[in-house]
Amino acid sequence: MEFKHDYYALLGIPADADERTIKRAYRRLARLYHPDISTEPQAAERFQQLQEAYQILMNPIQRQAFDHWRRRQGLERAHPLILRVTPSHEELPCLDEPQALYLLVEIAAPNQGKGSRPPINLCLVLDRSTSMKGARLYQVKEAARSIVDQLAPDDLLSVVTFSDRAELVLSGSHNMDKTAAKIAVGSIRSEGGTEIYQGLKLGLEQVERWHGPGVLSHLILITDGQTYGDEEQCLEAARRAGERGIPITTMGIGSDWNGKLLDEIANLSKAPGSSIYLDSTAKIQEVFRDRVQALGNTVVRDLALSIHWGQGVTVKELFRVSPEITELFLFDDRVTLGSLEMGSPQVVILELLLSPHTPGSHQLVRLAAQGTMPGADGQAVYVERNVETRFVTSLEQRKPIPSDIVSAMGKLTIFKMQQRVTHEVEAGRIESAIHRLKTMATRLLDIGETELAQVALLEAGRLEQTGSFSSEGQKKLHYGTRGLGIVPKKRP
């Protein structure tokens, strides 16, 4: 007997799933892809596949035949999503007042070794305004050239530059002529102002030409200046890109660019991280290379975490702490996390506030991670975990809090302090901001971040004297504290 799809993967369930699990997964996805209500592309087709999957898996004889076929096809590999939840406390005392509970949620992909990856469809959108002249543009061009070498024959690369207007330097095509591509990149000259929207628009058009479920589309935007008057258009373009599944990585060089705008573009386009701060031009090549490498390692895209909580539980705060620290917001109990790359797990910290509970075990939260696998068939993956906590009348012995949670929360707290300092400076509460910056410096020293601590002290001194931040120091602090969550990467 012949089958067309891996029905387990289609339903996002393990191969040993029982009937209840199959039913539940089917109902959930059927609601999502029902042609009458769904807005997803190819909903009707997906719905049809789901029907097929359900009929076959619920019939024991057909399921056996399918299992046999699946083994022959070699589809029996590890589930592509791992969801691990560590609570700060396994046992809690019964109190007559609210108490806090932290959950460390890790979403990772198992190492599957080098499989064949779908082709990359990448567009580089490069700022060539006058301020980029010299080392900056040189390094950007070098970085673009090294990407040309990094890509496989199937991959697509286009390059767009912008100043007051946008130009297409290299148009994407299969089996790109690498020499010609490098010459085209080398011919970029710096001149003119900075209008990000022009570049973004042309860049997205280039990506759109080859965009589809079978390719890994991505856009990298790099700039060193402020754009004027077209911020709204940029955000609209980013939102559309996010809906179409084209993430935008934004990078800023130096200290004069609009970090908020670049952050928002990255977030709206559902990029895996926020904007990247390049304080020295020497980092450009490395950051480009890492980005493209990570892109090739995409294991799951459109990753989302759903959080369902019961009575007596409130989600107080939600932060991503790795690959970098970002505050997350829930829409319909769901938060989108972009794509998951092999070797770089997404880690989320959930702070819950629990109202008084009766003794005994209580199910507090159900967490579910879902996404689609890259590739032409776009299989759905789904995994869920229940979090239970035991409430006891008297705690006999306090268990130590897992060190991962303490260390993540410590870094997160520093990040939050930095956010408060920024708000205080904006609101003119300079005294309080100075005090907080100094305390922050001590905390940074405690965890061994001497360089950042010095920046914090320097900025505190500047605040005392001038009442304002230096834009460079502010960027260093913002991006530095945000990057505290990054686990140092092991170089091969």
Add this chain to the structure above:
Amino acid sequence: MIKCPFCQSVYPENTLFCVECGSYLAPSDGQSTDPLQRSNVEYGQAGGGPFKILVLSIEGRGSIELPLSKEVVLGRLDPTRAIFPDVDLSDEEGVDKGISRRHARISQRGGQVFVEDLNSLNGTFLNATRLIPEMPYPLKDGDQVQLGKLTVTVHLK
């Protein structure tokens, strides 16, 4: 409700960190520092290891004996930052004498006792020579180790 011991902000029970000042709020989970016992100790003769006991003495203040079965961290106790050195020198004018929270470490490997500076601000000196941070130096009986401005005489038994 719990209160931050530093800035008096109020949080729900089990909160881990104070966002106002960044202090660690959770109880220290039974970690503690060995209390400094002042007693007169008779010093043994220097010789080859392995040594069982480390004796630290401060002139005019007395001595303390510690087992050398595990490493010994010298510094200043700071429960709000979850720093628990094995020997707390706060009472020896630790702050005024420039002792870091985690200042130096004494450990034994293969019968030889070493002292190592833990990147302290004001440095660790062995017989008046400043140590390169995070590099273990061999210690012998009767050596003088200076932490910031505080001199400690080391005896091995």
